[in-house]
Amino acid sequence: MATRRTKLTGAAVGLAGIVGAAATWEWSRRRNLAQLLADPERDILDAPLPGMGRTVVSADGTRLAVWEAGPIDGPVVVFAHGWGMGVRFWIHQLRELSNDHRVIAYDQRGHVASGRAADGDYSTDAFAADLDAVLTTCVPADRRALLVGHSMGAMSIIAWADAQPGPVADRVHGAVLASTGVDQLNSTFFAELGFAKLVADTLGARAFTSRLPLPHGPSPVGHRATAYIAVGKDAPPSAIVLTEQLFLDCPADVRSAIGVTIGRLDLRHALAKLSVPTTVVVGTDDRLTPPVHAQRLVEALPDAELLEFEGAGHQAPLERHHDFTKLVRQRAVQDA
Numbered sequence: 001m002a003t004r005r006t007k008l009t010g011a012a013v014g015l016a017g018i019v020g021a022a023a024t025w026e027w028s029r030r031r032n033l034a035q036l037l038a039d040p041e042r043d044i045l046d047a048p049l050p051g052m053g054r055t056v057v058s059a060d061g062t063r064l065a066v067w068e069a070g071p072i073d074g075p076v077v078v079f080a081h082g083w084g085m086g087v088r089f090w091i092h093q094l095r096e097l098s099n100d101h102r103v104i105a106y107d108q109r110g111h112v113a114s115g116r117a118a119d120g121d122y123s124t125d126a127f128a129a130d131l132d133a134v135l136t137t138c139v140p141a142d143r144r145a146l147l148v149g150h151s152m153g154a155m156s157i158i159a160w161a162d163a164q165p166g167p168v169a170d171r172v173h174g175a176v177l178a179s180t181g182v183d184q185l186n187s188t189f190f191a192e193l194g195f196a197k198l199v200a201d202t203l204g205a206r207a208f209t210s211r212l213p214l215p216h217g218p219s220p221v222g223h224r225a226t227a228y229i230a231v232g233k234d235a236p237p238s239a240i241v242l243t244e245q246l247f248l249d250c251p252a253d254v255r256s257a258i259g260v261t262i263g264r265l266d267l268r269h270a271l272a273k274l275s276v277p278t279t280v281v282v283g284t285d286d287r288l289t290p291p292v293h294a295q296r297l298v299e300a301l302p303d304a305e306l307l308e309f310e311g312a313g314h315q316a317p318l319e320r321h322h323d324f325t326k327l328v329r330q331r332a333v334q335d336a
Contacts (some may be wrong), residue, residue, distance in 0.1 A: 001047050020314070035237040042238045044091045045245065048099045053113070056106070056137045059129040060121060065113035066106040066134055071097035075332040076143050079105040079282035082151030082179070083258050084247040086112035089150065092321035094326060101332055104138050104145075109154070110254035112246075122257040124267065127152070128159035137173060144173040146332045150317055151289065152258065155267060162270030169276050174331050178281040178324070181293030182286060183326040184269065186263035222248070231313040239318045271300040279331060280305045283312030283325065 036042055051069025058064055067087050077097060082287040083090045087105045097103050107114035107131055110122065117126060139145050149157040154177035161168045278301050282294035291308065298304045309320045317324040
């Protein structure tokens with residue numbers, strides 16, 4: 001039977017643990033804030049986007065929020081963001097290219113300002129139809145665009161190419177696919193951590209389809225998890241914070257529905273349809289879609305080259321935005 005002294009000692013230890021955890025939490029929060037305040041790019045978190053917004057209606061009636069900027073007669077670039085992100089993911093590219101390029105970016109269905117899927121459809125067919133609606137509405141019939149996709153956005157481009165009744169080259173002249181893959185995505189992350197295939201498959205399926213609500217705001221724990229999973233070790237603090245903010249804003253049911261799609265994804269058959277010159281970009285430290293996926297893409301695409309960003313993580317276009325924007329600028333005028 002425990003004595004009063006033992007009970008008091010146990011309570012004191014427990015209280016000390018709580019106080020210590022709280023102190024650590026507060027220290028982490030202040031450190032993260034100090035790092036962010038020292039980041040010269042921190043204004044990307046709330047600065048106005050260039051250009052103007054409009055609404056495009058997809059084939060099933062889903063309303064898509066689209067942002068357009070730049071001269072109408074400039075080279076056309078269409079951006080498609082990844083799972084849990086939004087138009088602001090491309091803020092560096094929109095800012096730097098909109099002076100002399102026509103830049104078009106949209107929130108994927110269920111994300112940020114776009115409406116939820118009209119019939120609950122978050123399949124790759126639906127994402128392909130959304131991209132088609134944006135191209136049809138926003139790009140003049142006599143112009144060809146460069147398609148730029150990150151992660152799920154790149155998957156949308158591949159699915160769109162597969163759905164085209166005619167040659168893809170009639171509508172676009174090239175593509176940039178960043179941090180993406182077309183199959184075996186649900187287990188890659190856990191396999192990279194050293195789990196056996198069966199365990200990795202199980203953990204991957206559960207993680208991708210989780211409907212658990214996320215915290216209502218940024219936290220030291222969330223910040224560290226984002227830094228570990230999504231970016232490389234030298235990522236700017238603003239890139240980490242923006243990634244965390246956007247993902248927290250994605251509704252749990254939307255996140256889960258898309259997770260099911262990604263977990264079951266197999267677009268290998270579609271790669272042959274993306275016949276235009278394509279640059280595949282990957283960060284060498286990408287944990288979510290490791291370089292092996294990029295290498296498979298380059299081997300299977302009809303006309304592709306590989307570009308690796310040393311030390312970058314999954315958010316390579318955000319982490320190394322100067323290099324990524326330079327690539328997009330070069331590709332936008334190539335064969336346009």
